[in-house]
Every structure is written in C-alpha cells, then in structure tokens.
Amino acid sequence: MDLGVFIQILVWGIYAGCIYILLAIGLNLIFGVMKVVNFAHGELLMLGAYATFWIYTFSGLNPYLVIPLAMIILAIVGVFIERLCFRPIMGTGKLNEIFLSLGLIYLFQNLAAVFWTTDSRSIHSPYSDVSITLGSINLPVDYIIIIVITAICLIALQLFMKKATLGRAMRATSQNREAATLMGINVERMDMLSFALGAAFAATAGSLCLITGQMVNPYVGSIPAIEAFAVVIIGGLGSIPGAIIAGLTLGIAENIVPLFMQYSVGLLGLEMSFSAWKDTIAFIILIIVLVIRPTGIFGEKEE
Amino acid sequence: MKLNRLNIKTGIDIVTLILAFLLPLILEVNQYLLTVLILMLVFTMYSSAWNLLATSGQGSLGHAAFFGIGGYVSAIISNSFGLPVIVTIVIGGFFAAVIGVLIGLTCVRLKAWFLAMVTFGFAIIVQTVTVELSGLTGGWDGIPAKKLVPVTITNHVMYEYYIILLIAVVVIVIIYLIMKSKMGLALEAIRENELEAKVMGINVTVYKLKAFAASAFFTGIAGALEIHHFGYVTPEVYGIDISFWPIIYSVSGGLYTIGGPILGTVVITAIWEVLRSFGMTYGRFILIGLILILIVIFLPKGLISIPEKIRSIFLKN
Amino acid sequence: MKYGILIAVLAVSLLVAGCVEQPKETQQGVEEIRIGVVAPLTGGASTTGTDMWQAAVLAADEINAQGGVLVNGTYLKVKLFKGDTETSREGGVKVVTKLITNDEVDFLIGGFSSGITYADQVVAAEHKVPFIITGASSPIITRRDDIDTSYFFHHCPTTDDYPDSTLLFVDEIVKPLIDERYNFPENRTLRLGVIYQDSKYGEGVYDGIKKAIEEHNLNMEIVSAEKFKMSETDFRTPLTVMKAANPDVVYPAAFLNEQALIVSQGRRDVGLDTIYLSVECNDDTDYYTGVEKWGEYSIQESRFGPYVIPAGPISSAVVKFKADFENKWGAPPSMMGASTYEGVYIAAEAIKNLGGTLDKEEIRASLAELEIPQIIEVMQNGVITFSPDYRESKFDLYMEQLIWNETVGETRPKIVWPDSVKETDFVLPDWYKPGGP
Known part of the structure; x- marks a missing residue:
C-alpha cells in the first residue's frame, strides 16, 4: 500500500476521532458526576448544529464565532434535561436511564422535524477552499481548526477541573458523592453543571460537523452518538483519558481496518469493499474489548 | 378471599380469550383490523420475550437481531426444504436461541449500559452479515417467504389471525410459567442484586444464558410469524425501530410483569392507530416519546399499576 | 383485576378504531374515483413522502376543478386517501391494507423505498388493486415472481x-x-x-x-x-x-x-x-x-428538477405545474412529486377509457393499453405507456x-x-x- 495514502487516511481518522472525543468527554463528565448515561446525547449534537445554523443564518457572523453561542444555548437545554428528566429518576435503576433516553430521542427528533422540517440544511465555512499541502498530503484548514478547537476544549476542561474551585468540587463529586455532600458541596448544582458542560461539548461537535460541510436534519445525531458510546465504553465509563485514547483509536481504526481488509481479500483474488463495515468494525472492537475487560480499558474495577 | 380473587382473575382471563377469538366475528371480517391485530399479537409475544430477558436485569437494545434471524431462517428453510411453515417457525426460533446464547455469553459479565451497547451492536453486525450472505439471503433484495395460510384460501387472513392468536397464547403461557417458576425467581434475584444472588447459591451465568436463550427463542418465533404474514423479508427487519418498539411497549405497560408488555402493546398500538385516522404524523412520535418519559418518571411500574395506585389513594382516604 | 383493564382497553380501543376507520359509505354506484397515496409522511424519508402527497393533492384538485373525470357523460370526482407508511414495513403493510379494505380505493399511487414496497405490495397483489409506483426505484417490484405483479405499473425510472x-x-x-x-x-x-x-x-x-x-x-x-x-x-x-x-x-x-x-x-x-x-x-x-x-x-x-425547464412541447406545462405547486404549498415540488402528480392523471385517463365501470381487472387492462401524451416529464416518443413485459413507462x-x-x-x-x-x-x-x- 502507498505510504502517502496511508498517512492521508490517518489524518482523516484523527479528524473523525476529534468529533467522537467531544461527544465522549461530555458523556463521561455526566457519568462521572451523576453515574447516569444519556443515550440521547446525539440529539444534543443535532440541536447544537441547528443552533449554529439558525444563528449563522440570521446574523451572518463567522460560523466559528457562533459556536460559543450555540454552546451556551445547549448548556441551558442540558440543565433543563437534567432537572426535568434525569433528576427524578436518579437511583431508580440503570435501565430506567436507557428507557428515558429513548423517549428523549423520539421527542427531540420529531420536535425538530415539526419545527424545522426534515430538509437538509447546510452552511459555508469561510475557509472552505484554503488548504495546506505537505508533500502528497492535503490538509484543509477547516480540519486543522477542528483539531485545534478540540485540543482547546480538552485543555480548558483540564484546567477547569484542576484549578477552578467549581471544577475541583465537580471532581470531588465524581470521586465520592457522599463525602462531597458532607464537605458542603452542593452536589445537585454539580449535576446541573456536568449536564451543561456535556451538552455544550455536544453542541461544539455538532457545529463543527456542520461547518465542515455536513448537512443537518433531525436525524443526524444518531450515528455519531452510537460511535461516541462505543468510544466511551471502550475507554471506560467516566475516564477522560480513556475517551481521548479510545476516540482517536476508533477514528483511525474505522478508516484503516476496512482498507486493510480490502487489501487482504485482494490477496485472495477477491474484490470487496468494506467501507460500509465502519459501524460493524466499531462494534466488533467494542465486543472484543469488553470480553477481555468488562469495564473498558480505563474503566473502574467492578465492585 | 384469596380463592375468590383467583377465581375472578381466571374468569377474566377466559373472557379475554373468548373475546379475542370472537372479535373478528363481532366486527365483521375487516382485513385492516385483522392486520393491526395480527401485528399487535406478534409484538405482544415479542415484547413479552424482551421483558423476560429484562427481568434478569439485562436490557437489550438489539432484539431486532433475533426477530430478523427467526424470520430469515424460517423463510430460507421453508423455501428450500418445503417444510410446513409451522415447523420452520420453530426452527427459526431455535436458531435465534442459539445465536442468543452466543450473544449472551459475551454479555454475562456486562452491566446495564455495556450490555445495551453490545446488544445494539450485534443487531448491526447481524444485518451486515445477512446482507453479505446474499447467496442465501438475497442481499438487499430480500427473499419471498411463504404465507402462513396460502392466499388462495378465502378469509386466509382470519385463519392467520387465529393461528397467531393460538401461538401467542401458548407463548405467553410458557413465559408466564417460566416467570412463576424457580427460574423466574432466580432472574428477579439476579436483577435486584447479582452479588446477593450469587451468595444465595444461584448460578448467575447459567440463569442469564437461559434467559437469553428463552427470550431469543420467542422473539425468533414472533419474527418468523411476522415474516410469514408479510410474505417477504428484507434486511430492513433489523431496523433500530424494531429493537425499540418492544421496549416502548414493555415500559409503558409495566416492566417485569406478565400483563405489562401485553397491556402496553395493546394500548400503544390502539393510540397509534386512532391517531393515524386523525392524520397525525410526527405528533404520534412526539407523543410516544412523552409517554415513555412520563411513565419512567411518574409511573415506573407502568400502566398496569394504575389500579393499584388508585386503590392506595382510596385506602389512604 | 389488571386483566379487567386489559379487556376494557382492548375492546374500547378496537371499537374506537373500528368506528373511526369504517368508511362512511351509504350510497352504491360509481360517483368518485378513490385513490390511495402510499408515501412515507413520517420518519427518515418524510420530506419526499410529503412532496408526493402534496403533488397528488394538486393533481386531484386540478381534475376536480374541471368538474372531475368525464366518463360516459357524467363527471366523477377524484378522492384521495392519505397512506402514511411511517418509513417502516409494518406501517406500509398496515396502511396499504387499510386503504384497500377500509377506504376501498380503486388505485394505489406512490410507494417509496423498495424495502417497504416489497412488503406492502404483497397485500395489493392479493387484492388485485392496480398500483402505480411513482417512487420506489427497484426493477424487482414489477419483476418478482412469488406474487402476481400484473397489477403493478412502474411510473418512475428504475435503478437500471x-x-x-x-x-x-x-x-x-x-x-x-x-x-x-x-x-x-x-x-x-x-x-x-x-x-x-x-x-x-x-x-x-x-x-x-x-x-x-x-x-x-x-x-x-x-x-x-x-x-x-x-x-x-x-x-x-x-x-x-x-x-x-x-x-x-x-x-x-x-x-x-x-x-x-x-x-x-x-x-x-x-x-x-x-x-x-x-x-x-x-x-x-x-x-x-x-x-x-x-x-x-x-x-x-x-427528469424533473427545481432549476431547469426542458425545451420542447412540455415546457409550458412544467412552468405551470411549478407555479401552481409553489402557490399551493409554499415550496417548490421535487422529482418524486412530479411523477406522483402524473400518476393521478394516469389513473384518471385509465378510467376515462372504461365507460363507467371501476372493476379492478378492467382498470388493469386499461392501464396496460394506456397511451397518453407526456405531461410534465419527457417520455420516450413523447407518450406515457407501459411496456408489455414489465409494465414500466420509459422516461427520456x-x-x-x-x-x-x-x-x-x-x-x-x-x-x-x-x-x-x-x-x-x-x-x-x-x-x-x-x-x-
């Protein structure tokens, strides 16, 4: 196989990984603090993309500058979801979260379809035709911006958790909820905060997808969400480093493995395309990891 | 007193059954209504089977895999070996059960969300494999399946209804017996607290696998019945919606009970069809989402617990 | 006790469903042409489905505004019935059965997504209801041999x-x-x-x-x-x-x-x-x-797009259709809408040649022999007609x-x-x- 092709595909894998990471750290933040999983996280991505779309359409601002606004809007949505839906069912059994999320998926997708129709909406990045060429490798500036934004989000989160009082309180809550309560931390406020941050990260992911040319309709959230869950579970629930490593690994593996399979069956004289196997490969990896380690690579040990 | 209540309950059961048998006759033979009822029965079995697995604390998000496998296997076998459909349906169920045990093996050590994702993923993997095995499955074109009752017989849909009703009654009685047996108690113990169940001497792994096998078996039968009612099977049978419906039905009716999934399927289907006649489109999905959320929060034991709730309110007064 | 509610709900809901769904038909005799439009109005393909339904409504309104379809000296109105497949096989089978048995339609028009059509066309074949397919693109629909496909007419290009x-x-x-x-x-x-x-x-x-x-x-x-x-x-x-x-x-x-x-x-x-x-x-x-x-x-x-109007005999008809559609629905029509619109006219034409009967077999025969001028899409030789082998109309x-x-x-x-x-x-x-x- 040509090395240039290989490196180019590696770059696409890293880009895909960035979107997964943004979704996955949001899920992990919420899980860390509340010990719940929001299966409707992809719908937050969809709403975030719509927020960016509408603000951009009405204001005409640079779409990248719209992202913070979309983050704030989705943070508010996140707080509402936490208060109205997840707060009442905390501690009533893990299956209930799954069922509740299912309801949220139906609710958000179809509300979006009613309000905004199912037409596909798109916006234009101002930098869409700028790209940097390194030898045979092509790097559109938009992707560099995406990687940079993801890195900024991760660093900002790290600083917040380590330095800020609020962030430290949040970390304490994820480590031990009861102890945190005893220390005078308002854990309910931490729940809201975690949901707000998680939703804001999902909004970032959605907006970045939209700006790089993907179209938004009410159903766009489901596929990236599924991948993000795979990332979270492979990396281990609640583990931020796990999410980063698993996100990049999955992003790259999904792109390389089909190629490798195609090449292998090519040696046997067969011509087959495995690009449609992306999700299948993600889940095979997921199942293999879980068979070996039932709580994921960086997951907490079983009780 | 106890005996009385039991008698009343049995009586009501019998009346329900008689009513179900007479319904098509009372309302004349209307094929649309029969189709709605047939699908309702199929999903009653399917939801009950899903609920059986959920009783062991394992909430599957990919039961469409078993539903589709049952349908495909039954269709393929009846097409190529000329066996009667009634036989191949059971074979389809057995095949689904075998796959169920395999999936169950990867799931025994997994907790709620992990299990949900793995089962969800299995439905996707099974679909990919089905499409790739196009020599056997027809790929995306799918394959025709024999009708349960040949179209040439007059009123064949009514006969199909009665056959499916009979099978549904048998399936639900078996599920009832399982849930009331030692196995049912063991499954509940595992759901409540796996560690304690282990300490009590329950072989958790074996029971979880048994639950997977039984649930997949009945789901496969339900899937095969649907396929032989439709007369055609395509990979769309593995759709996400097909995995989600039994959850919606079971949760809204009442989890971990016999009546819950049945009640949920009947009520939600009825609401669905009535709203259809009003020309409602997205509103129906929004309503389903709301019902699900409200029930999880305010009525965690489902619609079936309403009388209990009312009684407790009256008793308080 | 819980089973008590079960029965009550079962009985009530079915009665309600039964009452609501029963066609309120009192008089016999042919007075209208009943057409069921099968399209996904909810779910992933609803944009297309809605467009198909809207185009059919436009065609029916146009025909009815002229009094209806003139058959044997009397005018028959076109009446449309909405058939939402919900983009699922279960929904498709249910709604096609409903259109046939409850609404007693004379024609089915539409059909989108081959996977769904494969399942719901079985019902139409069994009841021998003519089905003009204007959305699903699989050639198998009119070629499969496990059912009688002679009532299916494909009025949109196939993947071939x-x-x-x-x-x-x-x-x-x-x-x-x-x-x-x-x-x-x-x-x-x-x-x-x-x-x-x-x-x-x-x-x-x-x-x-x-x-x-x-x-x-x-x-x-x-x-x-x-x-x-x-x-x-x-x-x-x-x-x-x-x-x-x-x-x-x-x-x-x-x-x-x-x-x-x-x-x-x-x-x-x-x-x-x-x-x-x-x-x-x-x-x-x-x-x-x-x-x-x-x-x-x-x-x-x-074959039909938002920004082009093919030159030649049909261009004025295309302009009019686009303007009328946009006036009525506030958005431009799409391709699946165009063929569905034509589908309603094809149905009306097939009836015209029959002299008053709405017998399904006669409708089928009439469709098979139909030859009418192209309407808003360019057809081969300028006519809409269904090929004798697999009943496909041929587009240019x-x-x-x-x-x-x-x-x-x-x-x-x-x-x-x-x-x-x-x-x-x-x-x-x-x-x-x-x-x-």
Missing part, C-alpha cells in the same frame, strides 16, 4: 435506467473530450469509479452500471467500487482509495446528503478532481446549497451540468444532453485530472 442514460452520455460526450485533450488513443478504455450506498438503491445502481456497460458494449471498466453505509458522513477514506485507482469519472449512487459530501470531500479534501456523476434524486434545491461550489461542472442526471432522462452562478452564490444546472432538450455544451473543466493510462 439511471446508469443506462448516464453512461451513454459519458460515452458519447465526456469520453471523446478527455481522449482529445490528453491525446489518448480512441480505443482507450474509460476508467470508472463507483461509490455506492449499502442498500437496495445503491446496489441496484451498481448492478445497473455493470448491465449498461455490457448491454451497450461500452468501452469502460470499473477500476474501483466502494460501498458505504446509509447516512454516512465521512467519505474521505474510500475516496482516497478511489483516487489511488485513478478513475476518469466517478459515479456515486447516493442520497442527497451523501452526494453533497462525496463531491465536496472528494474535491476539497482528497483532491479527486474529476467529473462526478449523480443519480436523479439529488436534483433538489437542498443539494445545490449543500454542495457549494465544489459541485461545479459535475453532472446531474434528471437528460443530463445537466452544474455551472457556477455568481448572483445566487450557488451552482445552477444547465441541460447538456440529449440534443432534443440541450441548453448548452458540456464543458470539461481546466482543473480536471484524467485517470491513469
């Missing part, structure tokens, strides 16, 4: 038809230009890359491509074939692989969202600077917005090339083939890079 016209165009126009510019020998084989959706639609187009090459003995070979999952958003890897295979032309078989991303990612990210072909369903306003300037010079196969598909339009800031299509409706010549862009030897 798209590549047939598209590749003839490539062979006739694109290939000579490439050979000429790069001094290739005339007998050089054109290198074709195919990237198709993992679905009946995508695979059907891929098969159609292979069939067309063989049937017309075209000097082309498929040098790369990549498959992707439905609703995929990242095509960079398969396109990078495809670029390494050096194709001259790339033929994606994709839906709108996917097509826009394939073209923009191919051109911008991967640098696969080639001529992209496209299947007709993407000739939609959203596509032109979504593909941005990357769609420039790409080819769009079409045309090719559009997307040209940048500075005033709207998007590309706009111009018809470049065939000569009968051509607006301008096909242009091979300067940035075009041919494939390998």
Whole structure:
C-alpha cells in the first residue's frame, strides 16, 4: 500500500476521532458526576448544529464565532434535561436511564422535524477552499481548526477541573458523592453543571460537523452518538483519558481496518469493499474489548 | 378471599380469550383490523420475550437481531426444504436461541449500559452479515417467504389471525410459567442484586444464558410469524425501530410483569392507530416519546399499576 | 383485576378504531374515483413522502376543478386517501391494507423505498388493486415472481435506467473530450469509479452500471467500487482509495446528503478532481446549497428538477405545474412529486377509457393499453405507456451540468444532453485530472 495514502487516511481518522472525543468527554463528565448515561446525547449534537445554523443564518457572523453561542444555548437545554428528566429518576435503576433516553430521542427528533422540517440544511465555512499541502498530503484548514478547537476544549476542561474551585468540587463529586455532600458541596448544582458542560461539548461537535460541510436534519445525531458510546465504553465509563485514547483509536481504526481488509481479500483474488463495515468494525472492537475487560480499558474495577 | 380473587382473575382471563377469538366475528371480517391485530399479537409475544430477558436485569437494545434471524431462517428453510411453515417457525426460533446464547455469553459479565451497547451492536453486525450472505439471503433484495395460510384460501387472513392468536397464547403461557417458576425467581434475584444472588447459591451465568436463550427463542418465533404474514423479508427487519418498539411497549405497560408488555402493546398500538385516522404524523412520535418519559418518571411500574395506585389513594382516604 | 383493564382497553380501543376507520359509505354506484397515496409522511424519508402527497393533492384538485373525470357523460370526482407508511414495513403493510379494505380505493399511487414496497405490495397483489409506483426505484417490484405483479405499473425510472442514460452520455460526450485533450488513443478504455450506498438503491445502481456497460458494449471498466453505509458522513477514506485507482469519472449512487459530501470531500479534501456523476434524486434545491461550489461542472442526471425547464412541447406545462405547486404549498415540488402528480392523471385517463365501470381487472387492462401524451416529464416518443413485459413507462432522462452562478452564490444546472432538450455544451473543466493510462 502507498505510504502517502496511508498517512492521508490517518489524518482523516484523527479528524473523525476529534468529533467522537467531544461527544465522549461530555458523556463521561455526566457519568462521572451523576453515574447516569444519556443515550440521547446525539440529539444534543443535532440541536447544537441547528443552533449554529439558525444563528449563522440570521446574523451572518463567522460560523466559528457562533459556536460559543450555540454552546451556551445547549448548556441551558442540558440543565433543563437534567432537572426535568434525569433528576427524578436518579437511583431508580440503570435501565430506567436507557428507557428515558429513548423517549428523549423520539421527542427531540420529531420536535425538530415539526419545527424545522426534515430538509437538509447546510452552511459555508469561510475557509472552505484554503488548504495546506505537505508533500502528497492535503490538509484543509477547516480540519486543522477542528483539531485545534478540540485540543482547546480538552485543555480548558483540564484546567477547569484542576484549578477552578467549581471544577475541583465537580471532581470531588465524581470521586465520592457522599463525602462531597458532607464537605458542603452542593452536589445537585454539580449535576446541573456536568449536564451543561456535556451538552455544550455536544453542541461544539455538532457545529463543527456542520461547518465542515455536513448537512443537518433531525436525524443526524444518531450515528455519531452510537460511535461516541462505543468510544466511551471502550475507554471506560467516566475516564477522560480513556475517551481521548479510545476516540482517536476508533477514528483511525474505522478508516484503516476496512482498507486493510480490502487489501487482504485482494490477496485472495477477491474484490470487496468494506467501507460500509465502519459501524460493524466499531462494534466488533467494542465486543472484543469488553470480553477481555468488562469495564473498558480505563474503566473502574467492578465492585 | 384469596380463592375468590383467583377465581375472578381466571374468569377474566377466559373472557379475554373468548373475546379475542370472537372479535373478528363481532366486527365483521375487516382485513385492516385483522392486520393491526395480527401485528399487535406478534409484538405482544415479542415484547413479552424482551421483558423476560429484562427481568434478569439485562436490557437489550438489539432484539431486532433475533426477530430478523427467526424470520430469515424460517423463510430460507421453508423455501428450500418445503417444510410446513409451522415447523420452520420453530426452527427459526431455535436458531435465534442459539445465536442468543452466543450473544449472551459475551454479555454475562456486562452491566446495564455495556450490555445495551453490545446488544445494539450485534443487531448491526447481524444485518451486515445477512446482507453479505446474499447467496442465501438475497442481499438487499430480500427473499419471498411463504404465507402462513396460502392466499388462495378465502378469509386466509382470519385463519392467520387465529393461528397467531393460538401461538401467542401458548407463548405467553410458557413465559408466564417460566416467570412463576424457580427460574423466574432466580432472574428477579439476579436483577435486584447479582452479588446477593450469587451468595444465595444461584448460578448467575447459567440463569442469564437461559434467559437469553428463552427470550431469543420467542422473539425468533414472533419474527418468523411476522415474516410469514408479510410474505417477504428484507434486511430492513433489523431496523433500530424494531429493537425499540418492544421496549416502548414493555415500559409503558409495566416492566417485569406478565400483563405489562401485553397491556402496553395493546394500548400503544390502539393510540397509534386512532391517531393515524386523525392524520397525525410526527405528533404520534412526539407523543410516544412523552409517554415513555412520563411513565419512567411518574409511573415506573407502568400502566398496569394504575389500579393499584388508585386503590392506595382510596385506602389512604 | 389488571386483566379487567386489559379487556376494557382492548375492546374500547378496537371499537374506537373500528368506528373511526369504517368508511362512511351509504350510497352504491360509481360517483368518485378513490385513490390511495402510499408515501412515507413520517420518519427518515418524510420530506419526499410529503412532496408526493402534496403533488397528488394538486393533481386531484386540478381534475376536480374541471368538474372531475368525464366518463360516459357524467363527471366523477377524484378522492384521495392519505397512506402514511411511517418509513417502516409494518406501517406500509398496515396502511396499504387499510386503504384497500377500509377506504376501498380503486388505485394505489406512490410507494417509496423498495424495502417497504416489497412488503406492502404483497397485500395489493392479493387484492388485485392496480398500483402505480411513482417512487420506489427497484426493477424487482414489477419483476418478482412469488406474487402476481400484473397489477403493478412502474411510473418512475428504475435503478437500471439511471446508469443506462448516464453512461451513454459519458460515452458519447465526456469520453471523446478527455481522449482529445490528453491525446489518448480512441480505443482507450474509460476508467470508472463507483461509490455506492449499502442498500437496495445503491446496489441496484451498481448492478445497473455493470448491465449498461455490457448491454451497450461500452468501452469502460470499473477500476474501483466502494460501498458505504446509509447516512454516512465521512467519505474521505474510500475516496482516497478511489483516487489511488485513478478513475476518469466517478459515479456515486447516493442520497442527497451523501452526494453533497462525496463531491465536496472528494474535491476539497482528497483532491479527486474529476467529473462526478449523480443519480436523479439529488436534483433538489437542498443539494445545490449543500454542495457549494465544489459541485461545479459535475453532472446531474434528471427528469424533473427545481432549476431547469426542458425545451420542447412540455415546457409550458412544467412552468405551470411549478407555479401552481409553489402557490399551493409554499415550496417548490421535487422529482418524486412530479411523477406522483402524473400518476393521478394516469389513473384518471385509465378510467376515462372504461365507460363507467371501476372493476379492478378492467382498470388493469386499461392501464396496460394506456397511451397518453407526456405531461410534465419527457417520455420516450413523447407518450406515457407501459411496456408489455414489465409494465414500466420509459422516461427520456437528460443530463445537466452544474455551472457556477455568481448572483445566487450557488451552482445552477444547465441541460447538456440529449440534443432534443440541450441548453448548452458540456464543458470539461481546466482543473480536471484524467485517470491513469
């Protein structure tokens, strides 16, 4: 196989990984603090993309500058979801979260379809035709911006958790909820905060997808969400480093493995395309990891 | 007193059954209504089977895999070996059960969300494999399946209804017996607290696998019945919606009970069809989402617990 | 006790459903033509389905505004029944049964998504109700042999038809230009890359491509074939692989969202600077917005589009249809709407020839022999008629090339083939890079 092709595909894998990471750290933040999983996280991505779309359409601002606004809007949505839906069912059994999320998926997708129709909406990045060429490798500036934004989000989160009082309180809550309560931390406020941050990260992911040319309709959230869950579970629930490593690994593996399979069956004289196997490969990896380690690579040990 | 209540309950059961048998006759033979009822029965079995697995604390998000496998296997076998459909349906169920045990093996050590994702993923993997095995499955074109009752017989849909009703009654009685047996108690113990169940001497792994096998078996039968009612099977049978419906039905009716999934399927289907006649489109999905959320929060034991709730309110007064 | 509620609910709900659904028919005799429109009004394909329903309503309103369909001296009104398949097989089977048994329709029109149509057409075949399919593109629908398909009439091109016209165009126009510019020998084989959706639609187009090459003995070979999952958003890897295979032309078989991303990612990210072909369903306003300037010079196969009006006898009818549709519904019609609109007229015409009866067998016979002038889409020989073997009407598909339009800031299509409706010549862009030897 040509090395240039290989490196180019590696770059696409890293880009895909960035979107997964943004979704996955949001899920992990919420899980860390509340010990719940929001299966409707992809719908937050969809709403975030719509927020960016509408603000951009009405204001005409640079779409990248719209992202913070979309983050704030989705943070508010996140707080509402936490208060109205997840707060009442905390501690009533893990299956209930799954069922509740299912309801949220139906609710958000179809509300979006009613309000905004199912037409596909798109916006234009101002930098869409700028790209940097390194030898045979092509790097559109938009992707560099995406990687940079993801890195900024991760660093900002790290600083917040380590330095800020609020962030430290949040970390304490994820480590031990009861102890945190005893220390005078308002854990309910931490729940809201975690949901707000998680939703804001999902909004970032959605907006970045939209700006790089993907179209938004009410159903766009489901596929990236599924991948993000795979990332979270492979990396281990609640583990931020796990999410980063698993996100990049999955992003790259999904792109390389089909190629490798195609090449292998090519040696046997067969011509087959495995690009449609992306999700299948993600889940095979997921199942293999879980068979070996039932709580994921960086997951907490079983009780 | 106890005996009385039991008698009343049995009586009501019998009346329900008689009513179900007479319904098509009372309302004349209307094929649309029969189709709605047939699908309702199929999903009653399917939801009950899903609920059986959920009783062991394992909430599957990919039961469409078993539903589709049952349908495909039954269709393929009846097409190529000329066996009667009634036989191949059971074979389809057995095949689904075998796959169920395999999936169950990867799931025994997994907790709620992990299990949900793995089962969800299995439905996707099974679909990919089905499409790739196009020599056997027809790929995306799918394959025709024999009708349960040949179209040439007059009123064949009514006969199909009665056959499916009979099978549904048998399936639900078996599920009832399982849930009331030692196995049912063991499954509940595992759901409540796996560690304690282990300490009590329950072989958790074996029971979880048994639950997977039984649930997949009945789901496969339900899937095969649907396929032989439709007369055609395509990979769309593995759709996400097909995995989600039994959850919606079971949760809204009442989890971990016999009546819950049945009640949920009947009520939600009825609401669905009535709203259809009003020309409602997205509103129906929004309503389903709301019902699900409200029930999880305010009525965690489902619609079936309403009388209990009312009684407790009256008793308080 | 809990079973008490169960019965109550069961009985009440069924009675309610029964009452609501029973057709309120009192008088006998033919007074109206009842048409069921089968389309996905909810779920993933609802944009298309809604459009189909709206177009059918427009056609019915037009016919009724003129009094109805004149049969034997009396006017029959057209009455439409909504049939929402919910983009699912269960929904499709239920609603087709309802249309047939409760609404007692004389015709079914529509049908979108082959997987759903395969399931619900079984019901229509059993009741022998004529079904004019105006959405689903699988040729199997009228060819399968496990049911009686003689009541199915396909009034939209199939996945065999798209590549047939598209590749003839490539062979006739694109290939000579490439050979000429790069001094290739005339007998050089054109290198074709195919990237198709993992679905009946995508695979059907891929098969159609292979069939067309063989049937017309075209000097082309498929040098790369990549498959992707439905609703995929990242095509960079398969396109990078495809670029390494050096194709001259790339033929994606994709839906709108996917097509826009394939073209923009191919051109911008991967640098696969080639001529992209496209299947007709993407000739939609959203596509032109979504593909941005990357769609420039790409080819769009079409039979009805938002921005073109084919020259010739039907152009005034197309203009009128578009204006009327937009007046009524506030948005432009799409392609599936156009064929569904024609479907209602086809049904009306079939009835006209019958002299008062609405017997299904006679309707079928009338449809099979039908020959009426084209309406708003260009048909072969200018007539709508169903082929005797598989009851497919034959469209004259045309090719559009997307040209940048500075005033709207998007590309706009111009018809470049065939000569009968051509607006301008096909242009091979300067940035075009041919494939390998």
